[in-house]
Amino acid sequence: MFTKWKEWARALKRDIFVLYSAIRDRRVFIWLRLFMLVVVAYTFSPIDLIPDFVPVLGYIDDLLLVPLGIYLALKWLPNDIVAEHRARAEELAKRGKPTSWVAGALIILLYVSLGVWLLRWLISWAGLGIF
Template sequence: MPGKSLSERIADFGRRLAVEAHAAWLAARDPRTPWPARLLALAVAAYALSPIDLVPDFIPVLGWIDDLILVPAGLILVRRLIPRALWSEFHAVAAAASKHPSSRAGMAMVLLAWAAILYIVYWSVRVAPVH
């Protein structure tokens, strides 16, 4: 077999990100994880597992930046903050899980961020002097 096609490699990357995000979610909930790592793991996992993106995917280029840069960078930072043995345990549990969780907290954070942005735009238009 010559190698994997681009679409197969992208699918593999997506599956690896999902497992890593699940491992970060497990790390955020475990009391053995240092508290700075827990906070970052919670934020990264909530955003990665949220069904809603901060920048919608239908926006060209910008919509994929979070999926291709922000989430992997956050996961790399989380991995560096957690002891290797503990991360291996979380990763093994996440890899063995058949169903990945969805993050209601992450969805709520993204919805609140969008609501705040829309309110700021509304307020700016409302109080702007008419030319």
């Protein structure tokens, strides 16, 4: 059972580099390239949308969202383009995982915006009338 999971994890790692390589391919529709960019940036982001220390929910993005995004992007990507970028993906994977600090900054911005919204809602709910 664990060997299947290890194979699956290796395939996911390889496939994320396929998407990373295919993002710059002009033959791919712009909407699919944007979707792949979001999936790759989130995967390589040093910050998770739901932090891993949150019980159960912290691993949902790692176990469900990322694989689902990779699966959908590969399903929508033409087979000839996937085959072409598989060879390049091996070379990219050898260099190591890049880090997407832009995606990390966007997630932090999302958290700050959510915190400000929540604070404003709590203040208005309490009737303090500050904002």
